[in-house]
Amino acid sequence: MVGYRLDKNSFLEILEQWNRFLKRKVHLIACGGTAMTLLDIKASTKDVDFMIPDVREHTYLTKTIQKMGYRPQTTAGWKLESDVFVFDLFSGNKIHTTELLDSPFGAGKHTLLKEFSRLYVGVLNDFDLISSKLIRGTGVDMDDCAALVKARGHNIDIDLLTSHFRELVGYDIAVERANSNYDRFLDRLREENLYD
Numbered sequence: 777m778v779g780y781r782l783d784k785n786s787f788l789e790i791l792e793q794w795n796r797f798l799k800r801k802v803h804l805i806a807c808g809g810t811a812m813t814l815l816d817i818k819a820s821t822k823d824v825d826f827m828i829p830d831v832r833e834h835t836y837l838t839k840t841i842q843k844m845g846y847r848p849q850t851t852a853g854w855k856l857e858s859d860v861f862v863f864d865l866f867s868g869n870k871i872h873t874t875e876l877l878d879s880p881f882g883a884g885k886h887t888l889l890k891e892f893s894r895l896y897v898g899v900l901n902d903f904d905l906i907s908s909k910l911i912r913g914t915g916v917d918m919d920d921c922a923a924l925v926k927a928r929g930h931n932i933d934i935d936l937l938t939s940h941f942r943e944l945v946g947y948d949i950a951v952e953r954a955n956s957n958y959d960r961f962l963d964r965l966r967e968e969n970l971y972d
Contacts, residue, residue: 781820795892802833803896805880807871811899812920817927824863834867871908903940913957925970934971
């Protein structure tokens with residue numbers, strides 16, 4: 777833990793504590809800044825974002841962490857009174873208000889990071905990770921996405937990413953704003969010689 781930010785080791789320690797309280801399997805998929813930290817793209821994050829695609833597992837996990845002392849802070853957010861971190865636990869295929877095109881459990885839609893005895897921790901695929909961050913489009917989101925493209929090198933096909941993004945935002949209520957965010961992102965990639 778780095779002040780008001782969590783690093784990869786801190787995440788894994790907290791999840792190991794959660795695992796000890798669980799009596800059955802729960803699958804978490806890291807997204808947002810959490811995924812970036814767990815992928816070692818950034819050192820730490822102040823936002824904690826996990827998807828729990830199975831709605832029954834989401835219900836079970838939130839009941840379990842409530843017994844551990846976590847209290848609801850927002851629609852998806854849970855927090856210990858003594859802690860500064862809010863854990864956003866998104867149910868189903870949604871991240872905030874963005875619904876993914878496919879379940880993150882599909883082939884190639886996530887990678888396994890760590891599997892505890894009952895807690896499975898995966899990381900969302902690059903396309904959905906970048907797309908979901910760019911729909912919000914804050915400065916930090918832009919920085920994170922550029923860092924991910926830089927880290928992956930030529931393993932990210934920007935043309936396929938563009939098609940994926942445009943299809944995903946076609947279902948969003950703020951299509952124009954999201955497409956504008958993505959266009960700014962492409963401009964940035966060109967400026968940094970990450971895309972022609």
